[in-house]
Amino acid sequence: MNATEKIPALPDFDNSFAGLPEHFYTRLAPQGLSEPYVVGVSEEVADLLGLPADFLASPQFAEVFAGNSLLPGCQPLAAVYSGHQFGVWAGQLGDGRAHLLGGLRNAQGHWEIQLKGAGKTPYSRGADGRAVLRSSIREFLCSEAMAGLGIPTTRALCVIGADQPVRREMIETAAVVARVAPGFVRFGSFEHWAARDRQREVQQLADYVIATFRPECLAAANPYDALLRDVSTRTGELIAHWMAVGFMHGVMNTDNMSILGLTLDYGPFGFMEAFDPGHICNHSDNYGRYSYRNQPHIAQWNLYCLADAFLPLLKRPEIARASVDETYGPAFEGTFERLLRGKLGLRSALADDGDFIGETFGFLQQHRPDFTLFFRTLSGLPAAVDREIQAKTDAPLRDLFVDRAACDAWLEGWRARLAQTPWPDDERQAAMRAANPKYVLRNWLAEQAIRQAQAGDFSEVRRQLDCLRRPFDEQPEYAAYAALPPDWANGLAVSCSS
Structure with missing residues (x-):
């Protein structure tokens, strides 16, 4: 042969x-x-x-x-x-x-x-x-x-x-x-032709995307409006997933945004460690445009750029903007609250959950625990605990904080919220572990794999791949991958060349 x-x-x-x-x-x-x-x-x-x-x-x-x-x-x-x-x-x-x-x-x-x-x-x-x-x-x-x-x-x-x-x-x-x-068409694929006033090409590209990926849009009164709404909805859901795991893309340019709502083009990405909503994972981002907390706003800004490119198909600017405004915000907010309820172990929704989630992020911002470790450790705590043994029971989470009294106060509020929608501990903890990964691709892990590969040893790439494909499992053989960054990783930075 x-x-x-x-x-x-x-x-x-x-x-x-x-x-x-x-x-x-x-x-x-x-x-x-x-x-x-x-x-x-x-x-x-x-x-x-x-x-x-x-x-x-x-x-x-x-x-x-x-x-x-x-x-x-x-x-x-x-x-x-x-x-x-x-x-x-x-x-x-x-x-x-x-x-x-x-x-x-x-x-x-x-x-x-x-x-x-x-x-x-x-x-x-x-x-x-x-x-x-x-x-x-x-x-x-x-x-x-x-x-x-x-x-x-x-x-x-x-x-x-x-x-x-x-x-x-x-x-x-x-x-x-x-x-x-499934496809690699980008927001910028539409912007390219709209900027050149090539209306026919904008329509040809939209027709291709609908026929190939979103045929259900053909049943709508205006298939192009349905497509823009679909993109806005999927983008909102995507950004909510990013925020819920502490992921930062680092370079959310419109040419790096997928028309199919996929995470596209991994360059200077990062996963949140010590929680800081203003964290900038891209060393090239001098003004923090793509910081963690800005990602929801930037995604909407990018969708407005896409909506402008769709104007030849929708004819009226207010229709294009409404397609984004009526879909993106509800998709992001609804998905984010649902994901955070799962991370916090809240069995069913209550009207003031948004306030509690906001208070939780304010607490994290003030005390800066490791984002992934905080939620994963929380997954193992009981909903009720005797005061005599509370410090010992809660020690795994309290040890992430310098101010342990602040941690105790937040836990009291969390347990009060759990009591409003009771859930057996074993079921809730299993659900929380399924919502809170133990393993994410921290920068120091990627750097470790890179250094070994540059020396001709690819085994660490294979090991990390094996671990990261099952991030919610305990995998004791990979427990070191869930640890805080080692001292040598403190100076790591990634940029647009990464």
């Missing part, structure tokens, strides 16, 4: 985006890596695509997902889009280092495969079109970690590395991430 015959033919593999007129993209093959090797593979994503196990273990796997060989039926292309970056119109952008290979439909959905870091495209804007091992590992692990948390996201099939040099702040080595998602 020759090398080409070892590449599996995926059923009905095509590139639906290539059915749009050719000014939506440029057809070009990826520029592969020399002597590629596998850094990490997500078997879950391989199963989504129907890739056979013997292919994952073959030399051809690295060749295909480094961009050296093509899957049968592949029609690679790079898409054009524009967008607002840090609130400023940036003009034409596009897939500067990404190649969309194509996609397939199977029993588990519609899946498109994109290689990130596979060389220059017409949209590279003078850059080399490459990704480095450091950023590729971060995206690979976080994509799969977010999926494990149940948060809508692009997925990552694999990271393929090579020893060829790439110049950033220093010389690093190249890598390619194979990303998988």
Whole structure:
């Protein structure tokens, strides 16, 4: 059997985006890596695509997902889009280092495969079109970690590395991430054509999204209004999920926002540790535009940009804005309250839950415990406790605070709220553990995997992937991954180059 015959033919593999007129993209093959090797593979994503196990273990796997060989039926292309970056119109952008290979439909959905870091495209804007091992590992692990948390996201099939040099702040080595998602259309994909007053193209793109991903919109009186409302609703739900686990995207530009409501483009992301609503995870974000607390507002601002791009389809600005205002806020607020009730162990909703949630975040802001550890530790406490043993019973949570009296006071209020909607401790604690992850991809964990991989040891990538795909399980063998950051991690910073 020759090398080409070892590449599996995926059923009905095509590139639906290539059915749009050719000014939506440029057809070009990826520029592969020399002597590629596998850094990490997500078997879950391989199963989504129907890739056979013997292919994952073959030399051809690295060749295909480094961009050296093509899957049968592949029609690679790079898409054009524009967008607002840090609130400023940036003009034409596009897939500067990404190649969309194509996609397939199977029993588990519609899946498109994109290689990130596979060389220059017409949209590279003078850059080399490459990704480095450091950023590729971060995206690979976080994509799969977010999926494990149940948060809508692009997925990552694999990271393929090579020893060829790439110049950033220093010389690093190249890598390619194979990303998988139902689709990669962005808010900026619509902004691109609207900014050029190309109404026909705005409509063609909207028709493509509706036909391919949201056919239910066709039953609405105005399918385009239904699509905008769908995007606004899904975006509100997405941001609520981010906030509930302390996730910060770091670069919520409109070209990094998915029309399908997925977490897209993992760069300078972070998970909250010592709670600070003003925390900025992106070292390049000098003014804190994308801080944790700003994310709900920025998402709505981005949706307004999308609504402006939809004006040729909706005709009246007030209709476009209303589509956002009537859907985004209720979706975000409703989802966030529901998720926080689950995190706090509140069996059913009461009218003043919003006030209690707000008080809880004020308490966290004042005392700054580790966000993930606070909620996970809370999951193990009883709803009632004798005063004689309360300090001992509550010690795991109290030890997260310098001011233990403040912790005691908050716990008294929490237990009073639990008593209003009683729930057996074992059931409530199990539900809370299912809502509060023990493991998230802390920056120090990603850095640990990166450092070992840069030294040629990929075992830590595999271990973290195994842990993060089950973040709500105890997994005692990985207990160290749930710990507070070590001292060496205090100076870690991530930026747009990360």
